[in-house]
Amino acid sequence: MAESYPAVDEAHEERPRRRRGRRVLIVLLVLLLVLGGLVVVADRVAVGVAERMVADxxxxxxxxxxxxxxxPDVTVGGFPFLTQVVDGRYDSxxxxxxxxxxxxxxxxxxVSVPEATIDAEGVNAALDTLRSGQGDITADTVRGTLTVTYESVVALIDEPGVQLREEEGKLVVTxxxxxxxxxxxxxxxxxxxxxxxxxxxxxSFSGLTSPDLPDNPLVRTFVNGFAEDLSVRVPLPALPFPVEVTEIVPRSTGLAISGTARNVALNEVR
Incomplete structure (x- = not known):
């Protein structure tokens, strides 16, 4: 009777099959990684193009x-970007x-502003609107912050020797x-x-006083008039999107001004 070795034959047949299976799996994983990388690259390229368009x-x-x-520095938030384009809604x-x-x-x-920041959140811009230039582009919320230097304000007051500074959260003039x-x-x-x-x-300034000021009604009237002359209107620089001033806070570097607006038409000419 001839001897047979089925176990050895099966083992020899299974090993190549497993190796081929592993090789196919590795190839698939590599392809997926490459394709994923290409998608990420394409997504980041598209973001860069969008940011340059907004800056222009x-x-x-x-x-x-x-x-x-x-x-201007422009940052389009949210990832992935291309899905936002398709959906017509951008995070920020x-x-x-x-x-x-x-x-x-x-x-x-x-009027000098060292830095101004504008954040538009929940931006709605349909793909057809971007292609044709026709239609509304809106933002759920727009927030703006900027700082006006005290030097700018003093230049507007145009009175020799005037100084402005922040003390305990208040704007003080001397x-x-x-x-x-x-x-x-x-x-x-x-x-x-x-x-x-x-x-x-x-x-506006009022109630200006000094330890050297005599208690004289005529002198007081004169100083009150001087205070009115110091009062000044400071025009704020135009921002890309309209906001309404909601807060003015004196800081060591100047007047920190912030504003907000809701349901803003971003492509509306101001």
Whole structure:
């Protein structure tokens, strides 16, 4: 009787099959990784194109309004980006403007803003709208923050010796004033009132006082008039998207101004 070795034959047959199976699986995994990488690259390229388009639009709009600034930094949030394009809804768009200068013709000076940040969240822009340029592009919420330097405000006040600074969360002014009634130069001090008025900030002063100020009604009237002369309207630089000022806070570096708006038409000309 001839001897047979089935177990050995089966083992020899299974090993190549398993190796081929493993090789196929490895190839598939490599292909998936390569394709995934290509998708990620394509997604990031598309984001870069979108960010450049927004930056170009911001450049055009603000240049038309005589605002000078460094090239804007634009960041389109959310991942993946291409699915947002298809859905027509983007998580967020952030625009950062630096070294913003707005001319004030009547004062022959400028309002300086070292940095302004605009965040648009929940941006709705259908693909057909982007292709044709027709239709609405809206944002659920737009928030803007910027800081106006005290040097800009002092230049607008245009009174020699005026100084502004933050003390305990308040805007404090000190200014020398020549009081003709007593023929004496006195340095007065007081707090400012900050009031948003449309696209401007009204800075008004009252109750200026000094230890050297005599208790004289005529002198007091004169100083009150001087305080009114110090009051100034500060025009805020134009932003790419409209926001309404909601808060003005004195900081060590200047007036920190923030605003917000809801259901904003981003492609509406201001």
């Amino acid at each position: 639009q911001v450049n055009r709009e603000l240049t038309q309004r005589n605002v000078t600034f460094a090239s 768009i952030r625009i950062v403007l630096r070294d913003v200068e707005t001319p004030v013709a009547e004062k022959a000076t400028t 200014a020398p004033v020549q009081v003709p009634l007593i023929n004496q130069r006195i340095t007065v001090r007081g707090n400012a009132k900050l009031t948003p008025q449309g696209d401007d900030i009204l800075i």
